[in-house]
Amino acid sequence: SSLFAIAKKYSEHVVASIFVNPLQFESEEDLAKYPRTPDIDIDIAAASGVTHLWLPTQSEIYPEGFTKQSAGPIGDIYEGKSRPGHFDGVLTVVRRLFDLVNPKVAIFGEKDFQQLQLIKTIAGEVEIITAPTIRDSDGLALSSRNIRLTADGRVAASVIHRALTQSTTEDELRAILQSETAFTLDYADFIDEMTFNHAQLDTQHVRAIVAGWINGVRLIDNMPMGNRA
Incomplete structure (x- = not known):
């Protein structure tokens, strides 16, 4: 809506x-x-x-x-x-x-x-x-696929927003995601928004992108990094 x-x-x-x-x-x-x-x-x-x-x-x-x-x-x-x-x-x-x-x-x-x-x-x-992405109270991006998560899986899914908001390096991004045992990582990278090439945080137009699975449900999210360097 x-x-x-x-x-x-x-x-x-x-x-x-x-x-x-x-x-x-x-x-x-x-x-x-x-x-x-x-x-x-x-x-x-x-x-x-x-x-x-x-x-x-x-x-x-x-x-x-x-x-x-x-x-x-x-x-x-x-x-x-x-x-x-x-x-x-x-x-x-x-x-x-x-x-x-x-x-x-x-x-x-x-x-x-x-x-x-x-x-x-x-x-x-x-x-x-x-x-703009619409999020639930814990930051999870709203998606029609979320209804397939179990109650525990739904709680675990909050790790995605936590990783996106707390990370300043790709290593941090991946470490936070992988700290949640219910989350299976596909990718977690910093990219240039136009080319989708890998990008450093101190360059312009950098965005973190994340994808993985919880309960067999594929979840994706992203966030601009702005002046986080």
């Missing part, structure tokens, strides 16, 4: 779509596990002032002969390395939605930072607005 609130600042016409995109899942199992709550989503959209809600079919989004997008080299690292083909699928569906809806502005969350930066590369004339 936070994305809708931002969109309303830019236009009286707010369009939202509900579509679980099969192209961005690397397995049928992962696709099947993805939380689907259309009735709740519809109620939230209605309560949030969405003026046009679209629930497209797969054939509407992907007719015969549709063009697939490529995320390029940045799409093959970090989330792309762990989930091959994921970003190609994301960019393909986003570009299709842009072509079908023809928006002037689109809102995407900062939590999926790699996705956000890649979407900017295929946006064309659509202005991309970044929505």
Whole structure:
């Protein structure tokens, strides 16, 4: 609903779509596990002032002969390395939605930072607005996947925000994350926000990015490092 609130600042016409995109899942199992709550989503959209809600079919989004997008080299690292083909699928569906809806502005969350930066590369004339990450009281980034965490796993997940806010080096970042036995680390790095190359904290536009698993649920987060050096 936070994305809708931002969109309303830019236009009286707010369009939202509900579509679980099969192209961005690397397995049928992962696709099947993805939380689907259309009735709740519809109620939230209605309560949030969405003026046009679209629930497209797969054939509407992907007719015969549709063009697939490529995320390029940045799409093959970090989330792309762990989930091959994921970003190609994301960019393909986003570009299709842009072509079908023809928006002037689109809102995407900062939590999926790699996705956000890649979407900017295929946006064309659509202005991309970044929505800040919405967090729970302990700092955990809100995500539909969080409902799959056990009670203990949910408590353990707070280590991610703690690591992001307390670290000044990559070693510190990883050490805090690995101090939580329930957390299985995938990656934890400082990167340049534009190139996604490794970056030192004393350079501009440095962001910490983190991914791992708790209870088999993949959790990701990120945070700009600012003047923390």
